[in-house]
Amino acid sequence: MDKHEKDKLLEQIMIDHGSELVRLAFTYVKDKExxxxxxxxxxVKCYENLDGFRHDAQLKTWLYRITINQCKDYLKSWHYKKVKTLHSIQETAKSFLPSTENKVVDYYEKQEIYEHVSSLPDKYREVIYLYYFKSLKIEEISEMTNIQLNTVKTRLKRAKKKLKIKLEEAEVYG
Known part of the structure; x- marks a missing residue:
């Protein structure tokens, strides 16, 4: 594949999957930018490895895997831990302002279920998000995340149970 064809293909991939991948990444990093x-x-990684893509998996699955791995690497980084600490301090300071408090309450009311999902531990939030919000099959989740099929099933079952309890406690469910 020549450079022009590769550039055109990447451009189409970005158009087709960009928004979806940003939403996926957001579930991990919790910051739009x-x-x-x-x-x-x-x-960038996709472009660099496009010639080596073997089509063993769907392109979408491959892109999800790259994005998930990118996010996980970021969350393990020193930079993220430093930014997270700074953000926590800033949020604590903001919480003393009445207008900010009202905005936060409004936001959480609108996003209640999503927030309950987001509050789950990473390993459960990941499978819930991919299964319910992205409508992926368990097999696809297993392939994308490099987690064994039975582990995905177990995590999904436990995630549903934890989420149900959270929603019942918040009087959103049942």
Missing amino acids: TAKDMVQNAF
Whole structure:
């Protein structure tokens, strides 16, 4: 594949999958701009490895895997831990302002279920998000995340149970 064909293919991939990958990345990094950066890095990796893509998996699955791995690497990084600590301090300071408090309450009311999903531990949030919000099959989740099929099933079952309890406690469910 020549450079022009490769450029055109990447452009089409970005159009077809960009927004979806940003939403996926956001579930990991919880920041819109960082999610965009993760997807941009994923597209760079995609471009660099496009000639080696064997079509063993669907392109979408391959892109999800690259994006998920990019996000996981970021979350393990020193930079993320430093930014997270700084953000926590800033949020604590903001919480003393009445208008900010009202905005936060409004936001959480609108996003209640999503927030409950987001509060799950990473390993459960990941499978819930991919299964319910992205409508992926368990087999696809296993392939994308490099987690064994039975582990995905177990995590999904445990995630549903934890989520049900959270929603019942918040009087959103049942």
